[in-house]
Amino acid sequence: MTVAAALIQVLGGALLAPLVPGLVHSLKARLQGRRGASPLQPYRDLRRLWGKSGADPQPTTIVYRLAPCLIAAATALAVLIVPIAGQAPDWSLGNDALVLVGLLALGRFALAASSWDTGSGFALMASGRDLTFAVLGEALLLLALLIAAYPARSTDLVAMGAAAAGAAPWGEPAHWCGAAAFALVVLVETGRQPIDNPDTHLELTMIHEGPLLEYAGRDLALLEWSAAARHWLVLVLAAELFAPHWGGFWEQLGWLALALAGLCAALALTETAQAKMRVLRVPGLLAGGCALALVGLASALVGGLV
Amino acid sequence: MGALESVAALGAALLVVGTMGSLARPFASVAIALQAAGIALAGAAGAAVFLGTAPRGAGFRDGLDPAFGIDGLSGFFLATIALVALPSLLYGRKYLRGGPGEGWSIALGGLFLLSLGGVVTARDPSIFLASWELMTIAPAAAILVRRRDAEARHVVFVYLAITHLGGAGVWISLLTLAKCGALADPGALAGQGAAVQTLVLVAALVGFGTKAGLAPLHTWLPRAHPVAPSHFSALMSGVMVKVAIYGLIRVLFEWAAPVPLWVGMTLLAVGLLSALSAVLLALVQRDLKRLLAFSTIENVGIVALALGASLVFLWQGDRTWAALAFAAALLHALNHALFKSLLFLAAGSFERAAGSLDLDRLGGLLRRMPWTGGAFLLGAAAIAGVPPLNGFVSEWLTVQALVHVGFGPALGTGLAGGIAAAGLAATAALALYCFVKAAGLALLGEPRTPAAARAVEPGPAMRLAPVLLAAACVALAAVSGLLLPALAKLAPGSPAVAGHPSLELPGTGSLPSPWLLVGIAVLTAVAWRLRGGRRAAPVPAWACGQRIEPSLRWTSAGFAKPLVLVAQSVLRPAREVEVARAGALVEGVEYRAEVPHLFDVHLYRPLRARALALAATMRRLQSGSVRAYAAYLLLMVLALLVLVRVGALG
Numbered sequence: 001m002t003v004a005a006a007l008i009q010v011l012g013g014a015l016l017a018p019l020v021p022g023l024v025h026s027l028k029a030r031l032q033g034r035r036g037a038s039p040l041q042p043y044r045d046l047r048r049l050w051g052k053s054g055a056d057p058q059p060t061t062i063v064y065r066l067a068p069c070l071i072a073a074a075t076a077l078a079v080l081i082v083p084i085a086g087q088a089p090d091w092s093l094g095n096d097a098l099v100l101v102g103l104l105a106l107g108r109f110a111l112a113a114s115s116w117d118t119g120s121g122f123a124l125m126a127s128g129r130d131l132t133f134a135v136l137g138e139a140l141l142l143l144a145l146l147i148a149a150y151p152a153r154s155t156d157l158v159a160m161g162a163a164a165a166g167a168a169p170w171g172e173p174a175h176w177c178g179a180a181a182f183a184l185v186v187l188v189e190t191g192r193q194p195i196d197n198p199d200t201h202l203e204l205t206m207i208h209e210g211p212l213l214e215y216a217g218r219d220l221a222l223l224e225w226s227a228a229a230r231h232w233l234v235l236v237l238a239a240e241l242f243a244p245h246w247g248g249f250w251e252q253l254g255w256l257a258l259a260l261a262g263l264c265a266a267l268a269l270t271e272t273a274q275a276k277m278r279v280l281r282v283p284g285l286l287a288g289g290c291a292l293a294l295v296g297l298a299s300a301l302v303g304g305l306v
Numbered sequence: 307m308g309a310l311e312s313v314a315a316l317g318a319a320l321l322v323v324g325t326m327g328s329l330a331r332p333f334a335s336v337a338i339a340l341q342a343a344g345i346a347l348a349g350a351a352g353a354a355v356f357l358g359t360a361p362r363g364a365g366f367r368d369g370l371d372p373a374f375g376i377d378g379l380s381g382f383f384l385a386t387i388a389l390v391a392l393p394s395l396l397y398g399r400k401y402l403r404g405g406p407g408e409g410w411s412i413a414l415g416g417l418f419l420l421s422l423g424g425v426v427t428a429r430d431p432s433i434f435l436a437s438w439e440l441m442t443i444a445p446a447a448a449i450l451v452r453r454r455d456a457e458a459r460h461v462v463f464v465y466l467a468i469t470h471l472g473g474a475g476v477w478i479s480l481l482t483l484a485k486c487g488a489l490a491d492p493g494a495l496a497g498q499g500a501a502v503q504t505l506v507l508v509a510a511l512v513g514f515g516t517k518a519g520l521a522p523l524h525t526w527l528p529r530a531h532p533v534a535p536s537h538f539s540a541l542m543s544g545v546m547v548k549v550a551i552y553g554l555i556r557v558l559f560e561w562a563a564p565v566p567l568w569v570g571m572t573l574l575a576v577g578l579l580s581a582l583s584a585v586l587l588a589l590v591q592r593d594l595k596r597l598l599a600f601s602t603i604e605n606v607g608i609v610a611l612a613l614g615a616s617l618v619f620l621w622q623g624d625r626t627w628a629a630l631a632f633a634a635a636l637l638h639a640l641n642h643a644l645f646k647s648l649l650f651l652a653a654g655s656f657e658r659a660a661g662s663l664d665l666d667r668l669g670g671l672l673r674r675m676p677w678t679g680g681a682f683l684l685g686a687a688a689i690a691g692v693p694p695l696n697g698f699v700s701e702w703l704t705v706q707a708l709v710h711v712g713f714g715p716a717l718g719t720g721l722a723g724g725i726a727a728a729g730l731a732a733t734a735a736l737a738l739y740c741f742v743k744a745a746g747l748a749l750l751g752e753p754r755t756p757a758a759a760r761a762v763e764p765g766p767a768m769r770l771a772p773v774l775l776a777a778a779c780v781a782l783a784a785v786s787g788l789l790l791p792a793l794a795k796l797a798p799g800s801p802a803v804a805g806h807p808s809l810e811l812p813g814t815g816s817l818p819s820p821w822l823l824v825g826i827a828v829l830t831a832v833a834w835r836l837r838g839g840r841r842a843a844p845v846p847a848w849a850c851g852q853r854i855e856p857s858l859r860w861t862s863a864g865f866a867k868p869l870v871l872v873a874q875s876v877l878r879p880a881r882e883v884e885v886a887r888a889g890a891l892v893e894g895v896e897y898r899a900e901v902p903h904l905f906d907v908h909l910y911r912p913l914r915a916r917a918l919a920l921a922a923t924m925r926r927l928q929s930g931s932v933r934a935y936a937a938y939l940l941l942m943v944l945a946l947l948v949l950v951r952v953g954a955l956g
Binding site (some may be wrong): 007047054056061069092101109115116118121124129135136137140142143153154158192214218241260268290 | 323330402477483490576670672673683687690691692693698702705706712713714715716718719720724726727728729731732734735736738739742743745747748749750751808813814815816817818822825826828829830831832833834836837838843844845846847848849850858859864865866867868869871872
């Protein structure tokens, strides 16, 4: 079972990850009455990018060239930390939720540093916004994780997932608050509407795409893969901590697949129904999420959630 | 006298000789070498006691006869002082050469180190307080030796005024403790009733809090640290504020223990206020050293959060987590000492090389100064708290402690833990924002001024110091798991915490910092290989088809703008646009924007106005007329007679 979990971690993280944004995009196209690209389009994009040579904007230093590799490495480690269906293979990296938060921050640091290296205004504008969202985004992520960790009294992702299994958590208001807060986290971390528009071609409104503007070839492929792996990561986390799951490893694996499909559909639906928010209104939304999560924590503390 | 005591005494003696010898100009190098050897010996003795078990020298006593000694906590802080002092002295030797007041600066540096060591090794109130005052005065003198302008004098006045007013708290708390006999016998204070204990605690929080730079008593810090010579700033930000933390720990965890719950909750609140407000203000600074000074307040706030969590755990009776939170505080103090001194030393080199500390006047320094710049970049990543560096390890431990406070069981403490944990997460994100900005503006992109374009690396000594500190940051990240038991042992009750390189703590998923270090290095290398060397012709960065002109470059204010807009209601930025017109023709536009330091505007300015008004009123007493003074004397005598009559004077 652990071997199967390890396989899914590595293969899922590396190979299935691009399918997640692909699926969201094709579903979204269907919902909007278009035929759209096939869900496999991200794979084709990655193959095309891999064959191209990179661009070398002037003046840049090693920071710019190293950033995509560092981001890919941090994301890959983060993928290895998240257990699959309650099983955590021992990569001797631990399974701590807060280490995961740190690894995502490392990616953000590297990307923002690369924006300074090119000095491109669009990249810097976008990273400034990204880092602004991250301030409340990290607080929100931490509170959502705190609620998920509360029943197990541990930030070990395996224990957190086990405590969220079964029907019992659904009777607790805290779980609902945590799920709502984490839904916002998913939108922030994946850069989806209403926080950011991944389909935009207008530099002025880009957030997650902005710092990628200068990159080309394999650098861009690494960054695109990292973005896809981040989708995979937060959706798996959402499924394991806040979606219903029962039973042993194989049953849970079934539930995980179901939850991932459901979450992709939900993302496509919000993207269709929601327009992008004004940049300065996003922190208000996130602050609301924080307040909701604190209410959830208070209810857990009062109710003595077991 | 055992071997360790001899080593420590020899170190102190060398430090004294080095301090006195530096006034003779030809011996400056020898004097600095002696100082370095002295502090290295003292630090080694401290580290030996910290890692070993038995305290050396005298124990704490309440009388006023001088005594020195080293126990685990003193040893830890002594080792921290040495770790920062050695690179700073190495750097300072070259940095000061040929400058104004060279000999005096070196002597004051030695005196400063002596006083820092004196505070942490003092075993009686007289030595403690004497060293404490010396520690306050030495940096002020060091600033004035090199700068005599009005700004520096004003800064020194503010620094001395605030730290002395606050320092009264240290005297009150320490002398009260000594009077109750609580220094020698912790627990004696409990017999004196709640009022005395409250007095001691409040006085200690104010006194040590002022010196540590905890909000709202921090206003001297962002003024004083930037004007000091760079290696002095490194010592002040790296070590002096930590010595104040040392005093706070002694009072709260030892002499006045067990403390009531409100102390822990106050520390949580004050720590969160310091961390969040300071990092917000750091983000909007343009002056690199001022930015670093604000970030010091932020990091002291994080240490205070960990200490507060530890006190709450002690109150709840959870000894293991109390010890872990305590260890988190010490580890963060050590980490911050390392990377903050690194950043200050590198900032000093940037100032020398590019002629400015204004972030908008640097740029592109990584290519011109690869060693200093590389070390600065690593220090920025460490202080931003990204894995796998040392800043992340201690911040992770602190957040874990706060999250475990958040698990309850009581609603009040639980919510406080949750809010503090979320606040610390936001602080970490803001610190990342702030230091990406600082590193980006200083090191990356095109040089922003001709001076920055001509910048060159300083000499080997000034280059080596930050590089050594950067190496220490990486090394400490790898071994913090092994350091944890020794740190946790210093907490009250000294519960046993198993040492494990992967920080496998109860209630966490463990932080295998060495493996993260290896994992990131290996995977980055793999990705680098996969990426290959294929590159197209060099192209300019994309700006919608036009070239990026110097005037189009992104500035410090521009990068922080989204956050300033979001936090507008808290930061209250001021903006002025002046358009000079000649008829319908715009001839020039002047733009000024600043984010005021709101503690100054809303707290200190009214306070200062009141104080001055009060002083003006009091001045009427000093009429200069002899008859009035004779009348005062008469009144005084009469009042005393009345008091004696009533029996108030016994």
